Amino acid sequence: MTSLVISKYNLNMLKLKAKIRQELKRDGSTPAIVYGHKIKNALIEVNDADFDKLYKQTGETSLISLEFGDEKRVVLIRDVQTDPVTDKYIHIDFYQVKMSEKIKVEVALNFIGQAPAVIEYGGILIKNMDKLEIEALPKDLPHEIGIDVSQLKQIEDHICVKDLNIPEGVEVLIDKEQVVAMITSPKVQEEEKPPASAEATAGETEEVKNEDEQTEKNL
DSSP states (O other): OOOOOOOGGGTTOEEEEEEEOSSOOOSSEEEEEEEETTSOOEEEEEEHHHHHHHHHHHTTSSOEEEEETTEEEEEEEEEEEEOTTTOOEEEEEEEEOOTTSOEEEEEEEEEESOOHHHHHHOOEEEEOOSEEEEEEOGGGOOSEEEEEGGGOOSTTOEEEGGGSOOOTTOEEOSOTTSEEEEEEOOOOOSOOOOOHHHHHHHHHHHHHHHHHHHHHHHO
16 A cells, blocks of 8 residues: 655645545545556545535645545646536546656646736737646645736737746746737727718719610610
């Protein structure tokens, strides 16, 4: 039986209790699996209400102390499957981490504040990405990365990956020149219409043409 000692860095981790899966009756529980590098998979089930509450707080980049039987494992939520109609949980994957090994994850980007260029000049804020691929030790994983858009003051101002406030110990795995957010000019949606005088002239010309054609037929 594999167990994991919770290190001093993880004393404040949120905890989730589970049961070893036997015969799942779907009485408010969802089947799940715990897997990781060189560990034996564990088939478990978690209470839907408990997991839902925790998932809303942690997302997929916060460490969790998962307890089942007489074991405690430090895990990340790696994949959550839901029913497309009812939105109920179908299956959950937990990835057991090793505190001494770096892992790659996608962390959510949280856009905060208001862009002066939008308020003052009617610019449009374009968000080119909502997640950022990073690598870090489990203890250094951020829950999210905040992006203050109040620095976007003029049309065409932009924020690149290199401008982000990346926590110490975290390595970004994409091109740092990539644009995360930018301000573009407002686009004119309506097509230009011909002047009213031109429309009237065209109508009069067509009317005269029709009269001439009718006169020729009568002759």
